[in-house]
Amino acid sequence: MTEFEPKIVAFVCNWCTYAGADLTGTSRIKYAQNVKIIRFPCTGRIDFMLLLKAFGEGADGIIVSGCHPNDCHYTSGNFHARRRWIMFRGLLDLLGIDVRRIQYSWVSAAEGAKWADVVNTTVTAIRELGPYTDYAKVANYLEKEANV
């Protein structure tokens, strides 16, 4: 049996984490292939629905990352995002949507090594949790059921 390769989507801001991930590349630090990045201008732009969509489309894990507090290119987008995440995380947790599958982090443009570490630890953690079958069952309900 081949090892489970989790699908992980990373929602990152352009100014810190995206640039930090660029630095990971420039520094040739290796990390797992499982994570693919979507670039946003700011964590403030990241709609919580997109995270939910990612699970709905089969993501096993999610990374959300942006500028450290006080470092936001737009001064306060990350502060807004943080409040939103606090609320969103609480709601998901209540609903039994596995919040361990969403890793939030602050990775600055200078933290190339941290980005690699965030990716690798997230991949390891999701590998341990296994495929997100609970959610997949819900998402693919129509495919499977006879619809009565």
Next chain:
Amino acid sequence: MQIDNYLIRQTSLEKLFNNLIGNGKTVFAPQASEKRILFEKVKAFSEITDNYLVTTNAAKSVVFPRTEKLFSYKKTKETTEITDASTEAVPEVVLWGTRPCDAAAFIPLTDTFNGDYPDILYNNRRGKVYLLSFSCATCDEYCFCTSVNGSPGNTAGSDILFTKLSTGDYLAEVITEKGKKLVAENQTLFEAAPEEEKEPNLAKVKTYFNQDEIQAKLQNLFENPVWDEKSRACLGCGSCAFVCPVCSCFDIQDEKHGSKGTRLRCWDSCGFSLFTLHTSGHNPRETQGARWRQRILHKFLYMPDKSKVAGCVGCGRCSRVCPADINILETVTSI
């Protein structure tokens, strides 16, 4: 068709149920939970409640699911491969515990799905449904089946109608071939018809109006303040339509996942402002009043005009669930 009468013992009902399950049928029956009684899939007789007036939801979803796959597709740059939905996997379904109004609702529902062309998916599902109804011994102020040509002991639509007698046993009226088939499969449970009359065991449902008179009055009532007045509190949700056993409006939705996708038929409601919204921004039914009028006219004028059967069976579900306490009976009687 000749209706055959039998007696079935109270104790035999469970046996009948078990036989149905044993024959591989899926049984939907009223199930009680904290705030609602719903038609739900049941596995054991004990899950069924007999302490209910009508269920909150209508039984229509077994023939007209609230979300139904029509087909799925897969695209490449050059080709599109379409797979039609099939009802083959749909099991035979027994609706256990429908009321006469519920059963009667299948008549206009089937009409609708066989208007311009027969709806294969609907008809396939309908063909697999057995309706084992139970007459009403009680009613409430929302019931008005008798005003729309129904009754608490009406046999129309059901395959078998059970009426509880004073002894606690049931009169079983077997109405259709399907019903007869079921009786044949369970012959030992059905005994000779009882002596007791059916009528005294039925609820007394007040007659408020006459469907034919209303139909005539509505011909000239398109412009009337009653629509706005009676719908003023309407919040514009779709609960009335979704619990209605006759309402059959639907919306077509595509769900796309990359190069694959499915086309779905989903329940819709004329109470929604979006229902008639044009792309241009114009909405021919701009207010809740206009939408309420549509609902009443459709049920009490257009449908009987077209197919001789009203679009309302007087079950009263819509009025019971309405969060703004809008009452269909009140509107119709005020006309």
Next chain:
Amino acid sequence: MNELIQKAKSLLESDTVQVVIGYGKGSADKTRAIFLTKPEDCDQLLFDSRCVQNLAVYLTKHEIKHLGKPAIVAPIPVLRSILQLAVENQLKESDLVILGVSPESKLIEFDSFGAIELFLNAYKIQIDEKYKATIDKIKAMPVSERFAFWIKELEPCFKCYACRAACPLCYCPKCTVENNQPQWIPAASHLLGNLEWHVMRAMHLAGRCTDCEACYNACPMGIPIHLLTKSMLQDVEEHFGPYGPSVGKRNTLSSFNPDDKESFIR
């Protein structure tokens, strides 16, 4: 009660308002929202413990706005909603006359939103202990079981949107769920569509919900969706301090504190 009727009458007689939104006798033993435009009809007004529908929902409905300036019978949940609507620029003081009703069924008149706020200080939103216990019980379940619990609860939802229609704070003319470019939420009511809809509804009420339970009361299927908003209210309080609508203040989620604390961001 008489006081309320007299006040409503005089408001209509003097043409101060053109419609009085209040509670009247409904079907069976229910009460319902009534809309009075004539002084002589004001005797229909009543108020008792059955009057739980949140009338504030009508303040933003165009059919009702069309009737003219309203006076609204406003027990505490309605007052909270009015205040939150004011915070969100949906109401001005001059838009309406508020016929406040105290828990003792006394008529209280408010000449400003500030006065409502002051009054409500004595009636802070409090989550009932029984709900807290239920929420705690759900939270104590293992994650998979919790998910299964909610999927089962949400399964009967057929997306009639009564929860949205009854909520005074769901006043958008076009809801996210009605957006199809992109199709944020499946219009279909299946497990995923229902889950996504209810997550979105709850998130959109985060920091705004005034805990009136209109959504739950409206739900024909009796789905305990109010537990979601109640739990979020608890979260708001835990992380950002006590919640209560306040004119001139921002919503919890469109404001921030640089020192907001969390424990999950690396």
Next chain:
Amino acid sequence: MSKIGVFICHCGENISATVNCGKVAEVAGKLEGVAYSTDYKYMCSDPGQTIIKQMIKEKGLDGVVVAACSPRMHEPTFRKACSEAGLNPYLCEMANLREHCSWVHDKSDATTQKAIDIVRTLVEKVKHNKPLSTIKVPVTKKALVIGGGIAGIQASLDIANAGHQVVLVEKEPSIGGHMSQLSETFPTLDCSQCILTPRMVEVAQHPNITLMTYAELEKLDGFIGNFKATIRKKAKSIDEKLCTGCGLCTTKCPTKKIPSEFNEGLGFRTAIYVPFPQAVPNKPVIDKLNCQYYLKGKCKVCEKVCPTGAIRFDQEDELVELEVGAVVVATGFNIMTTSEFPEYGYGKYPDVITGLQFERLASASGPTLGEIRRPSDGKIPEKIVFIACAGSRDPAKGKPYCSKICCMYTAKHAMLYQHKVHHGESYVFYMDIRAAGKNYDEFTRRAIVEDKVNYLRGRVSKVYEENGKLIVKGVDTLLNAKPVEIEVDMVVLASAGVANPGSEELAQKMHISYDAYNFFSEAHPKLKPVETNTAGIYLAGACQAPKDIPETVAAASGAAAKVAILFSQNELSREPVVAVVNRSAPPLYSTCVGCFMCATACPYSAIGEEEIKDRKGNVIKKVAKVNPGLCQGCGTCVAFCRSKSIDLDGYTNEQMYSEVMALLNE
């Protein structure tokens, strides 16, 4: 149906060493909507760009994905190339195959598959890209300089000399700042006032400079090229036109015992006062908090003695609105006061003073006319200790940074002391001597070698008073770390440079960022040292971090050059990544419901109101409206909009949604 071109770059071997570029191009070619797909050694090279341009024309491409390095590297390059071929540049996106894929993974099928996934995601995004055009904004060629210290003075003069109008706002009654308080300056020991005052006068007389003293920034709205500043001119209680600056009022004022700010509390001033004799403008103001008339309603001596009748007790603060195109922030710094040092007596020993107080003692214009006398009894101190790094480099004091200027001025202070008190003994406790700078190290050497200042490497743990003497307990780490106890007459703390009180509020008013110590943050620590993250607002001097005079002047000239560059254009072009509120068919007009949650969340106050009117002019509804000049494109508003009525061009809901879908679905 889209016609998208996909161009896969090998980046030499940087990408192709681990990613099978040919395979990526092949798979991309099969994607729906892709009309052309190829790979090439160097896409950014001239021939590479030519392929893109040719294909745009040949295939009539309506979207381009260049899969190469980070968009942060070459997005402008490829967008320009597209533009040259007649394709709107914003229809071009980059897929980051180098930094985010080939450089971080080993060669494998999984790496190639990831590259394919990234490309597919960007192809889906491009399908939803819209042509955008750059936003043009006019430039108001007038600068606002906040702060009239040497930084503000230098910036103002440079901008004014470049031919542009400048408004210089200073919160004190006179410009000059900290530099005017200094005695001599390192490393040349020339007199601070002698070099500063001519500049101050030049400011006052410059035809392009409008000077507003005793004034503060109240509000700043707008955006680069188009700021609207509101200045609060505090009531000076005099008519400046009538006042001749004769000074009679200040000599007659009965309230004479107010600690002088200019002299750091070591001298007194009157309630109506000019901060120092060389002040510019040299006209007094009435300090309302100390004036007898304002306090008790009686006095008015100044009014009686004023020969021109220039006193105006009823004067009120005035708010002036200015339209400016650029702002230079030069609000300077402050130092920790002695009261913040419990170990050195909480400021209750009068003879423990700060470096800035020592400057006043050493200054010829100071309270002792340049003689070093201790504040308690006026005696000349025989022994003196200077404590460097008082607060600086001390995480316990919340200032882990080096204040940079203290090593030099402490050496200067010790030298000045030795020059003035020949028989005196001076000690300097230091952690390290940081004297990097032209002639700086030579200067500190001179203090040690020529002026015989005793440098002790170690910290002072305690200062306490005993029998009229100050006992300094410290340690000398160079001599086997032995404890040292010195009995002295005076202690001077080289206390840490800190941000001015109120910096935080000021930064928030201007929407610029600030660091953990409330110093203003530059846009980039190396490459954009005088810019802030808010376009059009620049930094000069010690408001950014402690700086010495040459560095401050250089930064001020740098900021002035940036302003001059900005003002060299009549119009600015801005990236069109801005939020837009939708419009829809009537009767809705817009799905925006006007809750303005977006406006409260906007970090730039870029969202205002718009009234939608019918043909008769009646207001139908109020909706949000984004000012594209102010919007910086963060998109925070978008995520807040419940009805999805506001969207961000370049990162629209459709684009982001498509990316998520495409990333997870083939």
